[in-house]
Amino acid sequence: MHLKRISDKRDADLVVEHPRRVSHVVVRHESKNGIWNVGHRTIDKGLAEGWLAMGAGKIVLKTAAGEPDVEYRILRAPGYYCVYCGAPVDATKRGLTAAGKAHMATHAGETLASFSAAGKLPKPLADLSQHEIDQINNPSGYAKFNDFRCERIP
Ligand SMILES: [Zn+2]
Numbered sequence: 417m418h419l420k421r422i423s424d425k426r427d428a429d430l431v432v433e434h435p436r437r438v439s440h441v442v443v444r445h446e447s448k449n450g451i452w453n454v455g456h457r458t459i460d461k462g463l464a465e466g467w468l469a470m471g472a473g474k475i476v477l478k479t480a481a482g483e484p485d486v487e488y489r490i491l492r493a494p495g496y497y498c499v500y501c502g503a504p505v506d507a508t509k510r511g512l513t514a515a516g517k518a519h520m521a522t523h524a525g526e527t528l529a530s531f532s533a534a535g536k537l538p539k540p541l542a543d544l545s546q547h548e549i550d551q552i553n554n555p556s557g558y559a560k561f562n563d564f565r566c567e568r569i570p
Pocket residue numbers: 498499500501502503519523
């Protein structure tokens with residue numbers, strides 16, 4: 417995703433310590449699969465500058481006057497998730513809680529090979545990124561995601 421922030425010209429002389437006044441954004445590029453992984457920094461900046469809104473499971477990008485806003489559905493919020501089934505997992509910085517351990521025990525013995533054999537991979541093995549393979553091979557079975565995974569609403 418590539419966004420260009422468009423400033424309101426009337427506010428061009430504002431002092432530096434105030435958030436930049438941005439009237440809207442122009443979405444220059446979106447991924448072909450409609451997925452946008454967006455981090456806290458972008459979201460915080462968008463909220464502070466007024467070109468992004470968040471709520472009801474959606475992120476809305478404010479575009480130019482007269483144009484429809486660009487909307488994304490939030491598929492996954494930041495947090496700890498099971499790499500086998502994608503379910504949220506109860507964990508902290510120190511590790512799994514009792515509930516988290518109980519969940520991971522349900523996946524005992526699962527590996528990339530067993531996943532592939534059982535047809536449980538999210539996409540064909542050859543299409544998995546190294547990051548996805550690393551996650552599935554993650555011996556702890558869970559991973560922390562710091563970003564929001566979003567899907568474009570047509
Ligand atoms: Zn699971």
